[in-house]
Structure formats: structure tokens, C-alpha cells
Amino acid sequence: MVSTLTRQGLHLDAADLGKVRRSALSASTARALTHNCAAGYAFGKLTGETAPDPFAATTQGTAVHAVLEELYNLPAGKRTRRRAANILLSMVAQWRHDKYPQLNDPVTRQLFIADVIGKYQGIFEIEDPRDTDVVATEWPLAGIELGGVPFIGYVDVTQRVTARGRTGLRPVDHKTSNRIPDKRKLELYGDDHGDQIRLYAAGLRKIQDEPVIEGRINYTRHGKSRIVAVSVKRVAQTVGEFARAWDIHNGMVEQAMFPTKTGPLCGWCPLVQLCPAAQATKFNTDRTDSQTALCATDLIAIDPAAPSREAGVSPTSTVSPGEPGKSTNQAWEGLIMAEHVLAEDKPWEEIVGGKLNGASYAATGYFGISSLAYELLGRHDVPIQRIAVDAMTNVLAAIVTDVQDGLSGSTSFQEGTNTRLRGVLRTVLESVPPPFGEDASTWETWIKMTTGHTRSIAAAAVRLAGTDDITPDLDTLASIAPLRKKD
Structure with missing residues (x-):
């Protein structure tokens, strides 16, 4: 075979x-x-x-990690920009004779050095390496099991830090990615960088007694970093996915x-x-x-066997408005999808195999808020167009997640707080209808007002939850009167 x-x-x-x-x-x-x-x-x-390519992303990523490993192995006072550059130059002098003979060309060599420096120099904007308490570099995590699974990994840098009144270890991973994943993408597609840190935290807890209090990812190309939560619950979730x-x-x-x-990565x-x-x-x-x-x-x-393409048209080509032979409804919606975009699993699993789980609580939220946007457009005689549906969906979602962030510190549609707030927003919209046909300034005022009303109702619910003695306040009720319109 x-x-x-x-x-x-x-x-x-x-x-x-x-x-x-x-x-x-x-x-x-x-x-x-x-x-x-x-x-x-x-x-x-x-x-x-x-074949070795000195400009491949993996090659340059490896070079950055090698420089930073050597830098953090030095005594604290010697971890300077100048020393990092000298480390790289020394490595290049060796690599040109074995790993990457292309670097014998002086122009190629200078371009390579500039690229690598550009990918690691952000570390000096993230922190001063001279002030870092380094426990170990490239700490090997091998010969252990996480969730019953044999695990292997190497922690770029393990630091000792004090945070929130506790002192312990912080596993750190350096990334040379072109982009830093934003909050929305992390919630929708998963946090593979954070999960890597959480697996490191689980591994470190297996092999030593000092507490692991947080993790960190350094995006060295951009000079930015983020702290990764490593609570027992979060780590257990990640280990479960690993299993x-x-x-x-x-x-x-x-x-x-x-x-x-x-998917989009096929092209590479x-x-x-x-x-x-x-x-x-x-x-x-x-x-x-x-x-x-x-x-x-x-x-x-x-084996090239696959369904044939009719008339030279890709089976995944989308329909554009006015395309012959297609209804206008199909065209404007643009819902002829190249791939199945949803998966099916238990409702507590938001993402399955990189796809949104159509049965998840989050999917209920996404579909619910886009349906509400569609409903509002129709109720106010606004033409139903994709651009209008998307714009209204986004503004409604922004109102909900703004209030949610203040209540729970999260903007995930998977959470119950999001569900509660979507219900609150429906109530608010009955009293504060969207200002269709008005200018941007009016919309900005409406968003602030609608967000404020949503936040106020949520605050009343939170106050109710904290009330031990729930009794009618008759005096206050007796003082409440409806607003009377002037003749």
C-alpha cells in the first residue's frame, strides 16, 4: 500500500x-x-x-527564541539591547557555516539580521530583562501526563513574580506572530496561545511545589504582552481539551x-x-x-477523484447581485456558503473543530441578536439589506457586551449574563426605538442612552439579588405618578 x-x-x-x-x-x-x-x-x-530558508517564518522564529534564551541566561545586569545584538551576530557567524549557507552572501546576511532584530526587539518595550527574576529558560516538561496524556513542552522563560499579593512562578512564551489575536477572535476561535500557557502551568504544577500564579505571552514583534489566567478551573478545562x-x-x-x-490557510x-x-x-x-x-x-x-465542476464554475463560488440565473434574494443575502460553517455538539461547547457549534449558548445569542436587528429594520420600514442587518446587529451586540463587561468582566456570548442582557435590551427597545433616518450624532446619543437604560435595569436586578428582605415599599409606590402630556 x-x-x-x-x-x-x-x-x-x-x-x-x-x-x-x-x-x-x-x-x-x-x-x-x-x-x-x-x-x-x-x-x-x-x-x-x-531545504533551509533563512527568511521562513519558522526559521526566524527559531532565531528569535535562540537569542532570547541566550539573553535571559545571562546575569541580570547584562541583559541589554547591545548584548542581544551581539548574541545574534555571533549566532549568524556560526549559522552561515552550517545551518544557513545563504547567509554567506553579505546582503542576505544583513537582511536576515534586520528581520530577526525586528522580531525580538519588542521585548525591551514589554519589560526590562535586567529586572526579571529568571528561574529557568527552556524548562523541559517531559515524562509527565496531563489528563492521562503523555505531554511534552518547553517553557521559553519561567519567571518568579509577585502579583495580587502572592509570589510564585510565571511561565512565559515568546511569539513572533504577524498579528496579535483580538478579544473577539479569542472568544470565537479559541485561545491556542493561552491554552499553551495553561498546559505549561499544569506541567509545572506536576513537577514542583512552588505555586504557578499566572502566565504571560510576549508578542515580541509588537512590543506587547498579555497575562494568561491559570486558575485551577481554567487549566482543567484546557487539559480536558488536550485529552x-x-x-x-x-x-x-x-x-x-x-x-x-x-480554509484560508490552504493557500500556504x-x-x-x-x-x-x-x-x-x-x-x-x-x-x-x-x-x-x-x-x-x-x-x-x-487520488484526484472529486465531483466535477460544471461549466468551469467553482462549486464554492458565491453569487453576486444581479448574476444571471440567480434570484435577487439569494444574491443580496450572500448565503451560498463555500463550506459548512457550523458544527453540532453539546451546548456548553462553543467551538468544535474550529467551527461555531450551532447548538451552543453562544450561537443562540448570535442568531438571536441578528434576528432582533432584522426585526427592528422591518418594524421601522427600513429596507432589509445585508449592510443594514450587519450594522444593526453590531450595534446591538456592542450595547449588550458593553454592559456585560461591566458586570462580569467578559463579553462572551456563551455566558448566561449575556443571555439575561439580551432580554433586557428587548425591553429597552420598546421604550427607546432606534433613530432610523437620523444622523450619526443622533445615533451616538441613542447608543449611550440605550446602553444606560440596559445598565440601569441590570443594576436593579443585581440589587434585588443582594436584598435579604424583599417587601413592597408602599410609600415609594404611592409617590410614583405617570408623566402627563401637556395640552
């Missing part, structure tokens, strides 16, 4: 399966198997080390098939031109600048 890539996945023969099968999971492998394309992950294990990834891995191994999963996969799944979607464009995309491979066979 020869390993074969089909539209469904990469079917592995016994020899290749042995190369892909893991004896322990890292945080990144767990994420790749549960949220990314498992077939692409498996193929990467088969290819092994590729699920192990079950998924073992199921793939048992079936000797690692499934394909299409070396198999994009060969993969039947990618070629059957709109994500079939090579975006690698031909650096890594393959036109053929002798590692696996390709």
Missing part, C-alpha cells in the same frame, strides 16, 4: 503511519490535530526537514487516515496544488510565491 491523499484525507500505509504517530503530544500538535488540517500536519511529518485531542489522534491512527480540512500549504479537497474549494490559490508549493511529490500518491 502507498499512502494516498484523497478529498477526505491522507490515508497512510504502515511505514508512514509510524512516522506520523505521536508517543506524546505538545500544545501545538494538539491544536493542529483538532483545529487545523490533520492531513497537512501528517504530510509535514513525512517530509521532515526541508480530547489525544483521543482524536488515536482515532486517526486507528483508521490510518488523517482528515483534510479546508505545500499540497495546495495537489490536494483534491483544496482544489474543490475557493481556497485553491497558491499563496506561497512558489517557495514551497508542490506540483508533484513522490512521498504520497494523489
